[in-house]
Amino acid sequence: MAASGGGRRGGAGGRGRSGVAGEERYARQLALPGLGVIGQERLAQTHVVVLGAGGLGFPVLTYLGAAGVGRISFIDADAVELSNLNRQALYTPAEVGQRKVSVALERLRNFAPEVNWAGTDAAITLERARGLLANAQLAVDCADNFSARRILAEAARQARVPLVHGAVAGFEGQVAVLPGEGPPCLLCLYPEGQGSQVPPPVLGAVAGVVGSLMACEAIRLLLALGPRRTGSVLLVDVERGTFDWLAIPARSDCPWCSPAVARPRS
Amino acid sequence: MMTVYLKGGGLLREYLQPDVDEYTRRVEVAEGRTLRQILEAIGIRPVHVAMAFVGNRLVNLAYVPSDGETITLRPPVQGG
Numbered sequence: 001m002a003a004s005g006g007g008r009r010g011g012a013g014g015r016g017r018s019g020v021a022g023e024e025r026y027a028r029q030l031a032l033p034g035l036g037v038i039g040q041e042r043l044a045q046t047h048v049v050v051l052g053a054g055g056l057g058f059p060v061l062t063y064l065g066a067a068g069v070g071r072i073s074f075i076d077a078d079a080v081e082l083s084n085l086n087r088q089a090l091y092t093p094a095e096v097g098q099r100k101v102s103v104a105l106e107r108l109r110n111f112a113p114e115v116n117w118a119g120t121d122a123a124i125t126l127e128r129a130r131g132l133l134a135n136a137q138l139a140v141d142c143a144d145n146f147s148a149r150r151i152l153a154e155a156a157r158q159a160r161v162p163l164v165h166g167a168v169a170g171f172e173g174q175v176a177v178l179p180g181e182g183p184p185c186l187l188c189l190y191p192e193g194q195g196s197q198v199p200p201p202v203l204g205a206v207a208g209v210v211g212s213l214m215a216c217e218a219i220r221l222l223l224a225l226g227p228r229r230t231g232s233v234l235l236v237d238v239e240r241g242t243f244d245w246l247a248i249p250a251r252s253d254c255p256w257c258s259p260a261v262a263r264p265r266s
Numbered sequence: 267m268m269t270v271y272l273k274g275g276g277l278l279r280e281y282l283q284p285d286v287d288e289y290t291r292r293v294e295v296a297e298g299r300t301l302r303q304i305l306e307a308i309g310i311r312p313v314h315v316a317m318a319f320v321g322n323r324l325v326n327l328a329y330v331p332s333d334g335e336t337i338t339l340r341p342p343v344q345g346g
Contacts, residue, residue, distance in 0.1 A: 056346045144346035169343040170276040191326055194316060200277070200345045207345075233324070235317070235340060240275045240289060246324050 034225045043068045049132045050074040051152045052142035053104045055087035059211030065112035075120040087204030129155030141165040146194035153186035166214040169200035171239035173210035183250030183257040268333035278341040281310045302327035316342040
């Protein structure tokens with residue numbers, strides 16, 4: 001069910017004058033203000049957990065691996081379907097029917113062998129999520145349904161791990177950055193809940209944009225770059241060309257994060 | 267009575283039936299109505315609206331709009 005891969009840090013370029021493993025590979029980002037050698041080493045020491053290896057998971061896994069996150073664990077229970085391929089460029093038509101985790105692991109290890117990749121071919125449960133999040137610094141929600149998102153978000157709060165949440169449908173998408181403790185949480189963002197729905201239509205490039213923004217927010221959060229956006233949601237409408245960052249109001253009756261609501265100890 | 271503008275794109279347009287421009291519908295409502303009541307009055311089931319915001323502020327379906335206000339609606343977006 002679970003497969004892991006030992007990373008080969010320093011395998012692409014070795015240690016250069018900066019002392020950073022894989023210096024040549026990361027040369028184009030080492031000069032970025034706020035990143036540099038210290039930031040690169042910080043990324044290398046980070047463990048990120050990603051739920052879903054689909055339309056959002058593809059850019060998130062790819063760009064977190066490309067950036068040099070040291071350890072990336074992901075979980076997905078699906079096989080590759082032909083209808084995935086308008087947005088999920090980790091897979092090819094020849095791989096239809098194969099397990100996503102198996103295909104993605106091989107592709108991601110070839111792309112970024114410095115990363116310690118681990119894939120779990122199973123549906124997410126609270127117990128699995130807790131196990132994956134042990135010693136993780138960040139959770140990233142690339143799921144395709146609300147019940148899976150809720151499980152990851154609940155486990156992340158229990159582990160006090162911040163969460164980058166993303167979702168797409170049609171020409172629209174959203175990215176939320178949620179704290180590991182305190183308000184707001186995923187249930188504040190969706191006070192009415194989100195019922196199950198048939199797989200929505202989606203333009204592949206929209207998943208690419210939203211997933212890439214999720215990767216950016218993940219890296220910003222890990223490196224404490226730029227203004228703090230924890231507790232905010234970015235609403236993207238590619239058709240109208242709008243990008244709106246909004247603060248997420250904390251619910252006074254939130255069963256997860258409101259101090260006014262008594263909760264049993266877990 | 268007062269006027270409220272509801273704005274929405276993509277998958278919501280089918281329900282919103284814009285009449286001001288491609289994305290906006292003008293609605294005449296009695297003062298004091300909640301967003302939920304306004305949506306129901308024009309035949310939009312609340313389940314089709316996952317989020318709403320006014321300016322840069324998220325609001326819920328209990329929100330009571332003011333005259334002339336524009337409320338942007340978002341459909342459920344849960345794909346990955």
